[in-house]
Every structure is written in C-alpha cells, then in structure tokens.
Amino acid sequence: MRQNRNFRNTSKRAAQGEVPSDKINNSQEEQAIKERYLGQKRLTKRRPRRLNERKFVFDWDVADDTSQDYNPLYKEKHQIQFFGRGHIGGIDIKQQKKEIGRFYSKLLESRRSDTQKVQEKKRLSGVAKREAKQKWDDRHWTEKALDQMTERDWRIFREDFNISTKGGNIPNPLRSWAEMNVADELKDVIKKVGYPEPTPIQRQAIPIGLQNRDIIGVAETGSGKTAAFLIPLLNWIQRLPKLERLESKDHMLLSWPLLESWHSKLRKKQ
16 A cells, blocks of 8 residues: 555656656755866856046145134134244245235235335336346347347357457447447548448457546457557547647547558568
C-alpha cells in the first residue's frame, strides 16, 4: 500500500511539472563555480563627477554672518585713523592707504569754503593740463612743431647729434636754419653759401651766442666752429647803429685759427 502511495505522489509531481531539488542545487553550484573562476560581468552605475569638491573658498559668504541682523554696531564700523605710518595688521596696506586718503579728502571737502573749493578746482585743472602736456607722444621730433617739443624730445635730439653740454640755463639747440632768431639777410646768405643744415656745434653754439653769453665749443676740424661764432656776432653788429668816419671804434675782433692756416699752407707747399 505504501509503495503504491509513493508511486502516486511522484506521478502527481511529474504531472504538475515540479523540478527536483537535486537539479536546482547542481545548477546553483555550476553558477557559483563560473562566478568564482570565470568572473561575472557586474553592471555598476557610473559615479557623477563633482567639479567643485576640491575648490577652496577663501571668502566668507555674506549669509553666514548672522551678527548684521541684530547689532547695528557691526553695520557701521568705525575707521581707525593712525598718525604717521601706522597700519592695521592682517589687512592690505594699499587698501588702507586708499581708505585713509578718501577719509581725509572728504574731511577737507566738508571744511572748505566756496572760494577754497573754486581755487582747488583751478589748481587741479592746472595739474591736469601739465600732465596732459607731459604725456607720452610716439611721434618723432621731426614731425612736431617747435612748441610741441618736450624734454624727452630734446634729450633724444641731443643724443641723435651727439651734443653734450655743461652749465646752467642752456637754451635748446637749433633744429633748422628757419627756426634761428636772426635777420632774414643772414638766412639768405647762409642759403647762398650752401649750408643745407646746421652742424652739431652750430646747433648748440648759435642759440647760446645769440644770448650774448660766453661759450667754449669743442668739435672736430671742419665742423663749422667759425660760422657758429660768426653768425651771432654778425647778427649783433646788424642791430648796432652805422659807423661814421669820425668814429674809430671797432665793432668786433676776429681771431683766426692760425694753427690750421699754417698747416694748410705747409700742405700746399709739400
């Protein structure tokens, strides 16, 4: 009877489609062995990249300061004004200087009268004009008018012609014959002689000679030293009254370079 019942139970399970437990265990063991020795492809989620994780924030957020809401002293901080060179530690010195300058400028502005304010505006406008004149100009001195020449242009001009001077109150050199303050007759004579431009010694010596000042000029032979001294002398003589025969005074004394003339004569004889 028992055998018949067991046979009936197994037939019922086979009819219902149940899988034996031995087969299930075998399949699980095979799967575990494959995972152990062959490896398994695991599907992992990609982690999103965070760019702002390692950024260090140097400044405090304004929202973090809770003292501004309830205490008015934190809103209106008193600025300490030091005398001399005093500064607050831990704060930028340049920023402190700017704040101190603003403080004193506001203080002076509040204490000035109307006339003082007008005078200060005039002074600032004059300073601005002087700074505008001294601004960097990229043009060469040949492209500028005489009144547009700056100290830098005159320095470059002297370097170009190798002009060096010693002394005080030295006038600016000549840029051309047309800018020379002499009579027109002398300018015409210079053109007829055939001097296209003044030499370096003539550029600096003629303006000094036109001021009736003593000068010692050093230059090479044949550089036009004699003309540099004669042109101011002739200009001065033209302004004098004409000589009459009764008068016996001389207007000028000309010293000719004898050494150079002797050398030229000796060369001709040789």
